[in-house]
Amino acid sequence: METNVTNIIIEKVKKSRISEVDFSNLPFGKVHSDHMLVCDYRDGAWQTPRITPYQGITLDPSAKIFHYGQSVFEGMKAYKDENGKVWLFRPDENQKRLNISSKRISIPELPREIFMDGLKTLVQIEKDWVPTTPGSSLYIRPFVFASGTGLHASPADQYKFFIVCAPSGPYFAGKVRVLIEEKYSRAANGGVGYAKAGGNYAGQFYPTQLAIQKGYQQVIWTDDNTHEYIEEAGAMNIFVRINDTLLTSPVSDRILDGVTRKSVIDIARAEGITVEIRKVRVEELVSASKNGSLKEMFGAGTAAVISPISGFGYRGSDYDLPEMKDSYASLLKKKITDIQYNKADDPFGWRFEVI
Amino acid sequence: METNVTNIIIEKVKKSRISEVDFSNLPFGKVHSDHMLVCDYRDGAWQTPRITPYQGITLDPSAKIFHYGQSVFEGMKAYKDENGKVWLFRPDENQKRLNISSKRISIPELPREIFMDGLKTLVQIEKDWVPTTPGSSLYIRPFVFASGTGLHASPADQYKFFIVCAPSGPYFAGKVRVLIEEKYSRAANGGVGYAKAGGNYAGQFYPTQLAIQKGYQQVIWTDDNTHEYIEEAGAMNIFVRINDTLLTSPVSDRILDGVTRKSVIDIARAEGITVEIRKVRVEELVSASKNGSLKEMFGAGTAAVISPISGFGYRGSDYDLPEMKDSYASLLKKKITDIQYNKADDPFGWRFEVI
Ligand SMILES: Cc1ncc(COP(=O)(O)O)c(C=O)c1O
Ligand SMILES: Cc1ncc(COP(=O)(O)O)c(C=O)c1O
Numbered sequence: 205m206e207t208n209v210t211n212i213i214i215e216k217v218k219k220s221r222i223s224e225v226d227f228s229n230l231p232f233g234k235v236h237s238d239h240m241l242v243c244d245y246r247d248g249a250w251q252t253p254r255i256t257p258y259q260g261i262t263l264d265p266s267a268k269i270f271h272y273g274q275s276v277f278e279g280m281k282a283y284k285d286e287n288g289k290v291w292l293f294r295p296d297e298n299q300k301r302l303n304i305s306s307k308r309i310s311i312p313e314l315p316r317e318i319f320m321d322g323l324k325t326l327v328q329i330e331k332d333w334v335p336t337t338p339g340s341s342l343y344i345r346p347f348v349f350a351s352g353t354g355l356h357a358s359p360a361d362q363y364k365f366f367i368v369c370a371p372s373g374p375y376f377a378g379k380v381r382v383l384i385e386e387k388y389s390r391a392a393n394g395g396v397g398y399a400k401a402g403g404n405y406a407g408q409f410y411p412t413q414l415a416i417q418k419g420y421q422q423v424i425w426t427d428d429n430t431h432e433y434i435e436e437a438g439a440m441n442i443f444v445r446i447n448d449t450l451l452t453s454p455v456s457d458r459i460l461d462g463v464t465r466k467s468v469i470d471i472a473r474a475e476g477i478t479v480e481i482r483k484v485r486v487e488e489l490v491s492a493s494k495n496g497s498l499k500e501m502f503g504a505g506t507a508a509v510i511s512p513i514s515g516f517g518y519r520g521s522d523y524d525l526p527e528m529k530d531s532y533a534s535l536l537k538k539k540i541t542d543i544q545y546n547k548a549d550d551p552f553g554w555r556f557e558v559i
Numbered sequence: 560m561e562t563n564v565t566n567i568i569i570e571k572v573k574k575s576r577i578s579e580v581d582f583s584n585l586p587f588g589k590v591h592s593d594h595m596l597v598c599d600y601r602d603g604a605w606q607t608p609r610i611t612p613y614q615g616i617t618l619d620p621s622a623k624i625f626h627y628g629q630s631v632f633e634g635m636k637a638y639k640d641e642n643g644k645v646w647l648f649r650p651d652e653n654q655k656r657l658n659i660s661s662k663r664i665s666i667p668e669l670p671r672e673i674f675m676d677g678l679k680t681l682v683q684i685e686k687d688w689v690p691t692t693p694g695s696s697l698y699i700r701p702f703v704f705a706s707g708t709g710l711h712a713s714p715a716d717q718y719k720f721f722i723v724c725a726p727s728g729p730y731f732a733g734k735v736r737v738l739i740e741e742k743y744s745r746a747a748n749g750g751v752g753y754a755k756a757g758g759n760y761a762g763q764f765y766p767t768q769l770a771i772q773k774g775y776q777q778v779i780w781t782d783d784n785t786h787e788y789i790e791e792a793g794a795m796n797i798f799v800r801i802n803d804t805l806l807t808s809p810v811s812d813r814i815l816d817g818v819t820r821k822s823v824i825d826i827a828r829a830e831g832i833t834v835e836i837r838k839v840r841v842e843e844l845v846s847a848s849k850n851g852s853l854k855e856m857f858g859a860g861t862a863a864v865i866s867p868i869s870g871f872g873y874r875g876s877d878y879d880l881p882e883m884k885d886s887y888a889s890l891l892k893k894k895i896t897d898i899q900y901n902k903a904d905d906p907f908g909w910r911f912e913v914i
Contacts (some may be wrong), residue, residue: 207694209678232710232711233709233710233711234623234708234709234710234711236620241622244729247642258620259620260617260618260619260620261617261619261620262615262616262617262618263589263616263617263618264615264616265613265614265615265616265721265723266588266591266700266723266725269624269625269757270624270630270632270702270704270721270757271630271632271700271702271757271760272757272760272761272764273628273630273756273757273758273760273761274757274760274761274764275625275626275628275761277625277626279710280568280673283895301624307765308765309762309764309765310761310764310765310768313895317570320744326789343710345621345626345710346627347590347625349625350761353589354588354589355587355588355589355634355700355723355727356589356730356792357760357763357794358764358767359764359768366620366625368620368710370621370710372710373817379870386730388750389747389748389749389750390747390750390751391747391750392744392745392746392747392748392750392783393744393747393761393783393784394740394743394744394745394783394786395740395744395745395747395750395783396758396761396762396772397745400625401628401758401761401762402625402626402627402628402683402758402761403624403628403751403756403757403759404628404758405627405629405712405755406627406628406629406630406665406705406756406758407628407663407664407750407751407756407758408712409627409629409664409665409714410662410663410664412713413714426830428747428748428749428750428783428784429748429783429784438712439712439899445661452629458747463620499753501845507712510791517775524778
């Protein structure tokens with residue numbers, strides 16, 4: 205393991221809260237660990253990062269985060285193996301993507317070392333917070349937001365980078381029913397859909413709430429122009445199995461380049477599954493569902509891992525997916541989580557040892 | 560003036576900062592007044608609003624504003640007339656629009672009384688902060704954001720509504736050169752463009768910075784699908800004068816329903832100007848510029864009032880607008896500001912007396 209090049213100021217808690225937490229019954233993203241990392245951008249540069257007790261942030265009411273949504277984030281997990289070792293999964297990808305997102309939102313890019321060394325050091329300190337109950341992990345949330353002030357609609361001159369951690373259980377309780385959305389959209393051509401920018405998520409809440417009221421758990425977004433092609437789900441990329449071929453949309457400026465998505469593509473191909481990366485029409489799903497060739501759909505993302513879809517709603521009709529034995533979803537989920545939890549070889553070199 | 564129906568808890572500053580402020584040289588939105596209004600949403604209800612000294616806000620690092628951009632805002636101004644009376648302009652419109660925005664962003668709507676009574680009471684207390692130098696006013700920023708915590712991508716359970724005030728000079732220094740944007744977009748069909756949602760603004764910063772580097776001050780957004788129609792500018796709706804006809808795009812789910820825009824339409828019509836509300840092609844601007852029928856372009860918004868455009872860039876060429884005597888922009892600016900500053904009759908009933 206490379207040594208840290210970054211100077212990090214560390215202030216530990218006097219007394220850990222860990223004994224107060226019920227690790228056998230963890231929600232998703234609600235319990236925070238003892239410490240957090242914080243790093244300020246001011247005077248044109250990122251300053252020395254600090255690890256401190258998890259604590260409140262005080263901001264001026266004119267901080268631009270409150271007014272202009274200038275924020276980006278990442279979502280990662282730390283996994284504990286049977287020997288108590290702690291692993292990350294492809295953290296480089298998150299490091300790079302954070303900066304891709306930042307650039308689009310006019311946020312200064314964060315030096316790679318601050319991200320990587322800060323992350324590693326924080327997770328080392330929080331290693332006891334990485335849960336071991338099956339399906340659980342330490343969810344890690346790096347994020348950057350505009351703390352500089354001013355009501356002029358222009359980029360801030362100060363930012364804050366944080367990493368917070370939450371020991372978490374599964375994101376979804378079981379299979380997910382989805383609604384294919386034709387009225388509301390998530391992203392514009394030439395917009396910010398490919399960035400993990402805060403505003404992309406707020407815009408999804410209302411249509412998703414409407415879908416939830418109709419008995420679905422998630423919306424499948426379609427392109428905002430024709431609404432003919434499926435794009436992605438709330439915080440997941442979408443895969444479709446027609447006969448034995450796995451289909452997923454190409455990433456674009458409207459679609460997030462998911463780490464799980466690209467890992468799933470690689471694993472599937474290594475397993476001999478034919479994967480086609482191409483636009484998928486809603487009509488294709490409907491007719492494949494009718495003729496029985498639509499075998500599976502699933503979402504893929506760090507938080508939800510691989511989340512099988514039990515059926516979809518479209519134009520007032522519901523289409524159920526068959527119960528599959530030996531589904532691609534369960535195979536791929538086992539393969540990816542075995543790598544993540546150090547239960548299998550790592551032929552792709554994706555695992556990253558933290559401690 | 561109706562009396563307040565809302566109970567507001569008021570705590571005033573011990574000593575005003577007003578004597579420290581140079582009112583003859585005000586920037587836009589950088590100087591804050593002594594007090595602010597704050598109102599919390601929790602347990603499913605908006606609580607009693609408070610007016611307090613302007614001060615920092617302390618939030619949990621997991622507050623959803625930092626992660627999911629759940630925020631909306633308004634922009635208004637208070638104007639002082641020659642007798643020292645203070646006026647607002649169509650505050651009802653902002654009150655209604657805040658809730659339209661909130662609904663789209665899954666933020667609980669704010670009761671009308673809290674907005675109106677809170678606004679009036681705060682501006683009454685801050686009346687000495689309303690500047691009188693020409694072109695200046697008290698810029699007022701109501702905003703709501705998600706303060707509830709959790710890393711699950713779903714609406715928060717707690718929110719905060721604030722009103723802050725900033726005595727301000729003009730938004731733009733002079734005439735504005737604009738770049739017609741063909742690559743980046745501001746809003747999707749079925750998206751949140753019609754809402755004053757924070758994320759809409761963050762997404763504009765990067766393309767706007769690129770335009771600024773090329774020597775423009777502002778981007779004119781086009782539709783994200785064809786990029787053939789002009790839509791709006793950063794925080795302004797766009798008007799175009801071809802011969803003697805004033806054109807402006809219809810509002811849509813991509814375009815903010817600006818208060819200044821609709822007021823300008825009404826004033827222009829009352830002045831006998833023909834106004835056409837219809838989509839405006841970029842090609843129409845280019846050919847009108849070439850044949851001399853393009854007389855004027857201007858932006859309209861609360862912050863920038865009416866902001867004449869001196870020329871536009873498109874596909875690498877620059878198109879200059881003629882210097883106009885008796886321009887519509889200057890006529891309409893005079894008419895609207897005369898109403899706002901109580902220098903003329905108010906045939907439309909738009910002025911609202913605060914104190
Ligand atoms: C919009 C969106 N799509 C897809 C994903 C999946 O990306 P990843 O696999 O990198 O977590 C996420 C979550 O991170 C997301 O927010
Ligand atoms: C995107 C956008 N368009 C137009 C406007 C103009 O609206 P109004 O005249 O109500 O200020 C604003 C500013 O408020 C805006 O943010």
